[in-house]
Amino acid sequence: MGPWLNEAMTWGNALILFLWAVVFLFIVLGFVTYAIFFERKVIGWMQLRIGPNRVGPFGMLQTVADIFKLLIKEDTIPRKADRVLFILAPALAYIPAFSVLAVIPYTQKLYFADLNVGLLYYVALSGLSTLGIVLGGWASNNKYALLGGMRSAAQMISYEVPLVISVVGVILLSGSLNLRVIVEAQSGGWFWNWNFIPQIIGFAIFIIAAVSELNRTPFDLPEAESELVAGYHVEYSGFRFAFFMLSEYVYVYAIAALTTVLFLGGWNAPAPFLDFVPGMIWFLLKFTFIVFSLFWIRATFPRIRVDQLMGLGWKVLLPVSLLNVFLTAVYLELFIK
């Protein structure tokens, strides 16, 4: 991928890049389809149920059928809704979700954009999705949707702050915002060179804040089924609803890939003698492990209350992440320079 990015932009190159993007889109859509399937299966097993097993072999086509149902469903727009914003909101939630994927490097050679400020790009664009969610909740003209949208926005803003500050330690250690450079800074042969051990505080905060950013249990207040009907997307149906769901699962993909890149050494092998295994396999293993952990957390944790949520974000995670930045800076100043 790298060589194409640095060549002059001709029509031929533009076509190649476009085809790559299309291939990538289908990979992501495939991921989303089967992530939903495995989420239901895994949670089912953990709760001693069977999970979907009717459509196709082992229920493999369940999500495909669900998506097909969503696409052919009637598309309803409430009469008193704000039409323009109601239509705009799913797109606003979904476009940033896909555009953040551009900066994630998979192996030394396979990356889609080699951006100097890759990490900042990710953080900045993922913040825009909140706008889509708030607007979706507001435009529906429904009190449950509005409550869900407000909760979601409050939560995403409160947890974005510790999320961003927790990665500052990683940036300090590798001296760059470029995600490829960050991975290369972690290559040292052994797994203890990866950022998750030197940055263990940052790693813990990042995981907690990431689960919260994804609006998943134990932080799934915006869509708390038992309190809010469904949250910001109550009034949405058909493919607009599918777009909200899609962007949510694309963020699962994005966060899992970002965690792999920032803390788990990306494509690096855990030990020097395992170098013969291609980097892609290591990346996928770590990535799958993170995605599985997200499902695991969802299956086993209860939901917390809204005041506990805000308290945890502002009173615990934020000070601890600031402390982490301070400790990292002191360490670098005393021992490295």
Place this chain on the structure above:
Amino acid sequence: MFNIAFTGEFVAFFVLSVIMICGAVLMISLEKVVHMVISMAAVFLGLAGMFVLLEAEFVAFVQVLIYAGAVSILMIFGIMMTKHQQEEREKAKPLHETLAAVGALSLFGILFYAIRTTTFPEPTPFQGSHDNTMAIGELLYTGYVIPFELLSVLLTVAFIGAIVLAKKGADE
């Protein structure tokens, strides 16, 4: 006067300008406050695109993060939390509006003419360092360290002030 080369950069500049100008015009002409905020967010995004064109990626994405993300959401929150009855439209004043339009158009004409006819000194090729984030950081902590520190003190004061104001309201 119209010596323009149609490069990719020009096309991008043109598209971004259209986004920004449309956003700005809509911001003034739309009636619902939430719609106004959205069109303003479009202006912010267009501006970020302009920064990318100028090879200032750091400023561009900070622009997206702070303005398009945080400031817009803050405004939407403010609007949703406060009452906003649809205000009555003012009566149209034809003479006033015509004069304003003539004034604005002639100002645009003068500015456009002046910019297009001025011969600018040949720009020295941009010496962008490969990593302009690093360059900004170094400048902030060497040449501009005092203004930088003063700004952070100002922000802290504003922050504490906001907390004090909010606390006052909560006690009563």
